[in-house]
Amino acid sequence: MKTLLRNRKALVGLAIIATIAILAIAAPLLTEYNPATRTGRPHQAPSMDHILGTTRIGQDVFARVLYGARTSLMVGFGAGLLITLVGTVLGIVAGYRGGKTDEVISFFTNMVLVVPNLPLLLVLAAFIGQASPVVIALILGATSWAWGARVTRAETLSVKQKDFVKSAEMMGERQWRIMAFEIFPNVISIVGINFIGSVIFAIITQATLEFLGLGDPRAISWGNMLFAAQKASALSVGAWWEILTPCFALAFLGIGMSLLNFAVDEIANPRLRTGNRLGRWSLLVRNGEGRL
Amino acid sequence: MNQPLLSVKNLTIDYIGDETDFRAVDNVSFDVAPGEVFGLAGESGCGKSTIAFAISRLHRPPALIRTGSEILLDSREVLDLNPQELAAFRWREVAMVFQSAMNSLNPVLRVEAQFYDVLKTHLGMTKAQARERTAEMLKLVDINPDRMRDYPHQFSGGMRQRIVIAICLALGPKMVVMDEPTTALDVVVQREILQRINELRKKLGFSVLFITHDLGLMVQFCDRIGIMLGGKLVEQNTAQAIYRTPQHDYTKKLWASFPSLHGGVLA
Amino acid sequence: MAFLFRRLAFYLAAFLAAATINFFLPRLMPGDPIQLMFSSAGAELPPESLEALKLTFGFVDGPLWQQYLTYLGSIFTGDLGRSIKYFPLPVTSVLGHALIWTLVLMGTATIISFILGTWLGVMAAWKRGSRFDVIVSVSAIFATSVPAVVTSLIVLFVFGFTLDWFPNGYAADPSLDPAFTLQYISSVAYHGVLPMVTLCTVLIGGFTVTMRNNMINLLGEDYIVMARAKGLSDRRVMLWYAARNALLPTVSSLAIAIGTILGGSLVTEVVFNYPGLGNVLYQAILARDYPVIQGQLLIMTATMLVANFIVDVSYVLLDPRLKAA
């Protein structure tokens, strides 16, 4: 955690996410408007009354983007947690138990990996009908764990060889206890990477599904804002605020999460770290203090 | 001693860190005469490979060779070579067997290709000429030349090591740097390889900078030995003197940790 | 060879899995599956067509396994039913026509961004820590982290609406007849620019980052150091030793990325009103045209499997260690 806070990318990423989270929590303090109801004339350009303008049916865009952040964050982190949970459990069990269990889990993992994710989600969501954010989070959790399971399994295979696992086995420790207390803490960095990646994936996918019209249109979320704007041909009629606002919100959150992702990658793989060293090195060379 | 082939003077190398630097090699000086085998011994992490890399200027950032260091080969300052001169100098004058020679062949290129790129770059050989030379070099290290079209993974570890040695000698370099060329090999193969290197050295007349932490092996193989401790060269002398009358406490301690030294000097 | 056969068998199983999902999904939903799947057609569907559709999707009298076999039978004879929105067009022809556009768009974008991204990654890793590296890495992060929907909409807004440099939709000028004429082809190219730029932006960052990381990991390898010690030129070491080997893991990550690429291109097509699968699908979703929605899963899965197989083959060709196995 400390190394995380010393990494510049991680700091910026965390700051972005924290900002969005605070805005989402403080939404009622920041706007007087109800995001769900009509509060002005349709397609009003940004003004003092409506800082980011209004939608085709006269809802306040600023209020919608603030309250929408709640949905995006909750689905993102909720589904991310679910995806990571399933992937980690399957990965550790497959890697640790080996044999038949491993064969079965690995077979399913590989299978899920080659069935394209978005088309599969589209079919599921289409049959479920207007999927609420919670349902979206659930189906994401059910279908998107394969990558995490694969990398966790690989990591478990190498941890399994370590002495402390062997000695726990010798002492007759129960299998689930070994997996939970010996293996899990040692694959935690992979789990972390998996979690951040899953959150990013969940946020993007939720927005995509809703944009394609598979979400519950009553939910207030960034994906639904895009869907409504697209249906109202917001760009053609010049109501750019209706479309660009959720766009920038999503981009902002995506960038924050990705910065965090790259930082964790660098921490897990020191070879990728650039850090201060290279800057100091160039300086010394420029000052004639050494060369290669 | 007459004119040395390699002369390292006041070599100081740092690894630049985020806040502080790590001095891996601290003011090291030594000479290697033509045809001589000079050994560098010392515990793991004392800076041996760092010196070896510096001789062919293979370091990358964050390594930094401090100003004031000198590396002369045949009285020419290696550190002043420009990129073209450096490219011509590498392998032609100083070739190198790496610590993990087994992994220093490119896994996706045929052995033949890994000879060819050296021979073409430095001698401008055609494919046919290179093939002939490759066959010759492989025979030198007891590898069937018919196998030059195989990939590295098709050879055993010891064979790969011998292939690297053959590539090293392909241009007839003045000096070969061997960074623990035989670690990871069993004792019999290890002996065989060293014996072979020694024969070749006598035949071809190159010098060797031999690096290991196995003092016993070193005494058998080297003419002179330098002992390193924490980046400093604490003692250098003839192999016999290092063996019989070690001066520095650290050298004595190293010997003490060696229960017995068997076998005489290599023929 | 054995390796490739094993992969083929596995792909067949994966395709079967997708078909199985299609089969069970309507049957698992509450309510009458037949009602659910074909109700959006309303009364417009002639009764004999409804019967034919029911047969295709395995709604026959009999136990579940018999229904399942009936459904698999229709799939493997290439019968995916008829579209309800575009009745009486068969799903295969609705999707097949769209698939060509998608493959052209997606294929070109993948090739361009793979080559460009790989090259950028190689250069950035080689010049580690330089300004070039910093700029490339940071832009790659930004490009990968923005969802395809957002990138498409922003590109459309800036270049399509505000600057008005390129058309805002369709694959070609609708007044032209599709034919192999210079006029038609250049119209296709002109209309393709924005979706192509969008897709490349979405994809390139991932390739760059993967290649950069692989290269950096490789540059510490002994055979790279040895290649430098051999006096080979930087260019040769970089391309012939480092990049070539770093390409292997990049190619295998391409296999996994294909799903993402597909997803990205679906969304892009919707935004640009491009007549590919994405758009057909979007219309199908709005109309709850289930035969088309189910058909796309099969066709996309098949596309993905073929692409994976191509990656497998090229992997075997690139890595001598696999060829022997």
Ligand SMILES: Nc1ncnc2c1ncn2[C@@H]1O[C@H](COP(=O)(O)OP(=O)(O)OP(=O)(O)O)[C@@H](O)[C@H]1O
């Ligand atoms: N890239 C690097 N960055 C920072 N420190 C390094 C780097 N490479 C080596 N070092 C440090 O420099 C010191 C010398 O390393 P070197 O590889 O020269 O040791 P060595 O004597 O060859 O050891 P061994 O016998 O284990 O091969 C070590 O303490 C090592 O930690």
Ligand SMILES: [Mg+2]
């Ligand atoms: Mg070493």
